[in-house]
Amino acid sequence: MQNESYSSDAPVSKIDEDAFSRWSFSKRVAQVIANRQDPSSIVIGLYGAWGDGKTSVLNFIDQSLTNNEAVICIRFNPWRFGTEDQLLLGFFNQIADALDNKLTTSSDKLKDIGNKILKPVTKLANVEAVGEIVTSFISMPDIDIFKERTEKLLEESKKRVLILIDDVDRLDKTEIHTLFRLVKLTADFKYTSYILAFDKDIVSSSLQDRYSSSQGNSGEAFLEKIIQVPLNLPYIDKSTLRSFCYQGIDEALQLANIELTQEQIQRFSSNYLSAFESCISTPRKAKLYSNTLMFSLPILKGEVNPIDLMLIEGIRLFYPKLYDFIKNNQDLFAGTFISSQYGNDNANKEYIKKLIDETILNLSATEKEGIVELLKDIFPRLQAVYNNTYHSGDSLKIWEENQNICSKNYFFRYFGYSLLPNDISDTNLNLLVQDINNWQPPYSTETNPLYVALTPENADTLIQKLYKKVASLDSGGSTKMAIAITQISEKLPAENSFMWSDAYTQSTWLIADLILNISKVERVKVIKNLFNHANTIDYQTKIFRFLKHDQRDDAQLNYLSSEEMRDIGTHLARKILAEIQDKDITLDEKNPTSYIFWLLNKYINQDVVNDYIEKIIRTDDNAIYRILDNYTTTFTNLVNGIERKDDLNQNSFNYLSKHINVSIIYQAIERHYPELTRVLKNYPNIEKGENDRETPIIQQFLWWYRRDMTHRSFEFVSSKAGLISVLI
Template identity: 30%
Template sequence: MNQDFSADRPISKQIEDKFQRFEFAKRVATTINNRKNEDCIVIGLYGAWGEGKTSLLNFIESELLKNENILCVKFNPWRYTDENALLNQFFQKLADTLDSNLKTKKEKAGEILKKYGKLINFELPGVGNVGETLANTGDVLDIVDVEVLKGRLEEILKKTKSKIVIFIDDIDRLDKIEIHSIFRLVKLTADFSNTTYILSFDEEMVSAAIGERFGQGDQRSGQNFLEKIIQVPLKIPSAQPESLKDFCLEIVENAINSNNIEITQEEIRQFFYQFTTNILVRLDTPRLAVRYGNSISFTMPLLYKEVNIVDLLLIEAIKIFYPEFYSFIKSNPSLFIAASNTTLGKEIQESRQQQLNDLGKDYTSSQKASALRLIQQLFPIRQDDTIFSSFDKNIIDVWFKNKNIVSPKYFNKYFSYSVMKGEISDIVFQNFIDEVISLNRDEVNHALKTLIEQSSPDNLLYKLRSIEQEINWEKSKKISNSISDISDLFPSYQKSLFLSFGAPKSQAALFVYHLIRKHDNKEEQYQFSKELLSENSKFNFAYDLYQWLKEKEKDDYKYFTNDEKIELENILLDKALEESKNNSIFEEFPDYANDLFLIWINKEKKDLHKYIKKILDKNPKALLDLIKIYIPTATSTAVKGPYKSDFSEDNYNYFISLFDKNYIDKIVNKIFSKNELDSKEVRWTRMHENKQDDINIIRQFRYWFEKDISSIDSNLNPL
C-alpha cells in the first residue's frame, strides 16, 4: 500500500500558504518597515501549538529581507539545554549577525555586543552570575560600564540607519524558569534602539507557566506579567484597545493619521460617544492606552475600507478592555449576527443573557453595564415581550451596505483581519464601481469575471444589489451590458422547483431590471431593454430579464406599449431559434418552450405548425420532449428528485389547442407499434408509486385522444 504523508513543517513561500496569512504577514512587515519611533518594541504572536506561528514568522521575515536596512535574527531557545547556553548563544548569534552586516570604520558592533553579553548581571538558578562566570575566562579585555557599551552599540545602529528584527520562536516549549529568562532578556537586557522583537508562543500556556512563579500563582498573574513585556499582542491573526481619556484619544488620533485613515465627523462623534460612555470606565492605566494604540495601528491598515471603521475601533476596544466578552462574541456568532429569517426564542435569550452576566463577574456593576451597552451598540437586538424578534430585511441591507459587524457578510472579517477566500474585497469592488465609466466593454467584462473568480456569482450580486440605488444611468448601462455578455457565469438551478428564482442567473436579471426600472426615461428604458435582448446576451438570461420587466409592471405604470412588447417577444423567439441550432427549441429550452410557442402563435400559428412538423418528421421521438413540456413536474418523499406526473385531461386539452392532434397521433404510431401500446394498460402515477416512463406518457396521450375521438363520433352519430 502506498501511503503519502504530509510533513508537519512550517512553510515559507507564499505559494504554500493555504490559510490566507501571507497578506497579513506582509502588512505586519510593512508596518515594521515604516515605523519611525526608535524605541525598542516587542510584538507577541499568539497561537496554539500547530496553528502556524512559525510559518507566519517565515512570511514576515521574507518580506522584511526585501529592505537592505533591516537585519533579521532568528533565535529558537528550545534548542539549548540550559539557561547559560541560551543566553550565551543569543548574544553570539546577534553579534555574528551584526558583524557580517554592519560595516563601521572604528569598531564592529558584534564585538561590542559580545562584551556586553559577558558583562550583564543576569543570575540564573544553578548557574550563578553569567557575566562574572564569563569574565573569569579572561575574554573581557576592558572593563567598561554596561550602559556605555549599550550606548556605543545603539549609536552604531543609528548611524547605519539599520533596524534589527529578532524572531524568538517556541517560547511555549520552555519551562517556567527559561521562559522568564527569555522575557527578562528581551525587556531588561537587550532592549536596544531600532530593535523589534517578534515573540511567538501559546499565550495560555506561557501565562500559566509564568503565573506559577509570580503573583497569586494563577494564569491571570501570568497574563499580567505578559502585558508588561508584550507591547503589541497579535493572535493568528489579531490586535487592539486602551488609555486615560486625553492620552488615549491622542494615541487613537495619531494612529488614524499615521495610517492615512479617512474618517468623517459623524464617525468621530459615534466613536467618541462610545469611548466616553462605555470604554473610559475600564481605562485605568496608560499602558492600556498604549496597547490600544498599538493594536489599532496594526488592524486599521489591514481592514481599511473593508469594514466599518467605527465598528472596528469599538470591537477592538472590547478586545482590550473586555476580553472575556470579546472571546464570547467571536465564539458565538449565531447569538449576535443579524438574520432576517430567524428569531431567538426566550430560552436562547435567557441563556445568552446569563452567559454575558457570568462573563462580567470580575467587573464592577458600572463596568459590566458599560460592556453590555457597548455590545448592544455593535449588535442591536430588537425585543418584544417574549422573544428576540427577527429583523426587517431593509435594516439588514443597511448594515451590509455600512459594513457593520452585525452583518452576516462582515462579521468574520473583524476577527480574521483579512479578506478570506470567497469574499470580495470592498476596496477592489469600490474601485471597480468608481472606474467603470472609463472602462470599455471588454474591460468591464474582464473586471466582473475576475470578481466572480475571486468570490462567487452570489457574492458579486449581493454587493451590486446593495448599491443599485446609487448607480447612475451611464454606469447602469455599462454594468448591465457586461452582465448580459457574461451571463453564462451565473448558474441556474433548473432541477429545483423552488430555487430557480433565487438562482444567480435569475437574480442577475433581477438586478439589471432594477437598474432599468429606476431610470426615469421610458423611451431610453425601452431602447436599452431592446439592446440587451438583441445583442450578446444568451437566451436564458434575456428571457429572465424580460419576464422581470413584464411581471413587475403595474396598472398605473407600463414600461412598454403593446407593440413594443410584441417586438421584444419576437426578438426572444428569434434568439431561441438561433441558439437551438440543430435541436428544436423545445429540446434546447424546455422550461421556456410554451411561452415561445405562444409568442409564435400570436405572430403566425401556421409557421409554428410547419416548424413542429419539420422537427417531428425528421425525429419522431422528439414528440416525447414536446409532450413532457405540458406534464407537471412533481416531488414526493417516495421518489428521489423531481419527476413527471400524469398527462391529465386538462393538459391534453391545452396541448391540442396548440398542436394538430391528428398529426401528433400519426407521430405516436411511428414511435410505438399498436402492439407495444396495447401490451399494458395506461398507468396513473398517483396510483402506482409515482412511477412514470416514456411509453406510459404516450399511452396517457392515446387514452385522452381516443376518448376525444370517441366523443366526437358520438356527437356525429347519436343514437
C-alpha cells in the first residue's frame, strides 16, 4: 500500500488526476475529431460500466480541446430534462447558445431562429404520443432553416461542433428511446460530431424492450444503426485497480492515525485478493470501499481490531446479504467450538455450513471459495466447521485482547457502533462520581479520580455526562467535583471550536453550574480555592469569566453579588500579578494576554498594566508585536478548523486603548522600529497569503493611534474655541 491524497468519487478533469492512463486515449479521440476533414456527421459511442470513468474521459476530451478554436464542445446532459418536449427544447437551445457565443455573425442569432421554430413543441406535447414529439418536430419544414443556417456558419468559420452526451444509461427506457431518435434524426447536420457515453448492456436492454424481435438482439441492432464508431473505455488491469484501492485505504488509515504492522498488511492483502478483488471491478467501487473505511476506521479506532473492521466493512459493501446474516447470528460466528465438548457436534457444524451456503448460493465457485477463506480468518469458530480445527479457551482471551470481531464482547461494536471511541459507559460513570464523592483532603492530583478516568479522547463525552450528574450532587460533592476538574484541566482538549464546544471551555461552564450547588456562605471561599488548584492562568481566568454573577445575561438568582465578584476579581488579579512579575506572558500563546490586562486594569489599576508592559518591552522589543497581535480577533473555519487572525482594526485598537496607555507602545515603536513610523497614505492591509504579520500589525497600530491623536486634538481645539467664544 502507498500513500495517496484523498479524493472524492467525483469524475476527474485534469491530467494530473489521471490514475488510469485515460488522458492519452481521450486526447487521441479528440485529435481525430478535430482533424477530421469530412463534413458529414459522425456518432461515437463510448462504452463502459457504471463507475468505470466515462465522465472523466469526456472531461479529458473536453479539456484537451480547450485551446482548439476549430472545435466547439457542447456538454449536454439529458438527465436534466424530465419530458420529451423539455429534452428537445433543451437540446436545440443549448446548441444555439453555444454557437451564438462562439461564432461571430452580423445576421440573426441562432437562438432567435431556434425560438421561432421551437414554438410548436409545446403544442406537440399536448397532442402527440410519448416518443413521437421528436419525429413530428424534425419533420417540420422550419427545422431545415435552423440546419442550413448552422451548417453555413460552421462552414464559413471553419469550425466543427462536438456534442458530448453523458449519463445516457441513467435515463428510463422512454427517455433513452427519445434521445436516440433525436440523435438519429439530427445526425445529418454537417460539421457535427456526437460522443454518447453509456453502459452498452443497459441501453441495449432498454432499446430491446422497445424494438423486440424474434432474434432477441433488436436493441443492439438499433444501436448499430446510430453508433458509427463504438469505443470501449481502455481496460484497467487488476493490479492498477488494486493499487488505486490500496492508495485510498492508506489515506483512510492515515486519517485515523492507524499504522499497520507488516503482519497485518499481509493478512489484509491475502483476504482482499481472495474475497474482494473480483468485486472491485471499477474505480468507483474501489473508491466506495476506501471512502467507507475513511469514516469507519476513525469512528471505531481503539475500540475494534482495524483489520477485522476493514474486512467486515468489505463484506458489508460487496456481500450485503452475507453481512446481514452475520450481524443477526452472533452465536454462529463469535466464540469457538471446544473440541472436548463439541468435537462430535457434527450436526451443529453441518447446520452452520448449510446456512452459510444458502446465503452465498448465487456466488461463483471462485467467489464462494474466497469468501469462505475470509470467514474462517475473521471467525476462527468456522475453522471447526470447515476444517475440523479447534481453538482452546486461551484463544478467547487473545481475541479479547486483540479486540477481534470473533470475541463476543466486541462482536456488536462492528455492526452497531454502540460504544464509540470517546464514550464511557453509564456504569463506569456512576462509579466515577461515587469515587469523587469519597475523595478526601488534601485533594492531591495523584488521588484525583478523574486523573486516570479522563483522557483527551473521552473528555468531551465525559464532561457532557458529568453535566447530567450536577443535580444529584450536594454542596460537598459539588466542591470536590469542581476541584477534580480544575486539577486536570491541562488534559482537556482546547481546540478552537464553534460556540466554545471544546471540553476545555465546557468544563468551566460545568464548574459554574457546580458552584450553584455549593452553600452560599462557602461559595466565594471555594472559588478562590479553585484558582489555587488550576495549573494555568488561562484556566483561572476562564473559571472567573463564566461565573454566573448578577451582572450577566444568564445570571442565576443569589449566585454571586457585585460585591462578591469584586472580591473574587481582586483576589484573582493580585494572584495573577504576583505570578507574572518575573514572566513575559506574551511568550506563551495560551495566555489570554488581553483578558489579563483587562482584569488587572479593572480590579487593581491601569498603572500596574502600564508598568508591566514597559518592563517586558525593555527586555524584549518583540513583545510590542505580541501584545498588539493578542488584541486581534481569531476566526476559525467551521469546515476545516483552520484558524485565521484578523487585522488590528479600529475596534481592536479602541479596546486596547481602554486598558493600556497606548502612548507607551507608540514611544516604544519609535525607539525600536523607527523605520516603521513614516506616515502612510492608506491603511496597511495584510495581504492574503502574506507571512509577515509583524510589520503590518505595527503599522496598523500607528495608523489608528495617529487618527486617535488627531481626533483628540480636534476635540481639544474645538472645546477650547468654544470656551473662548463663551468668555467673549
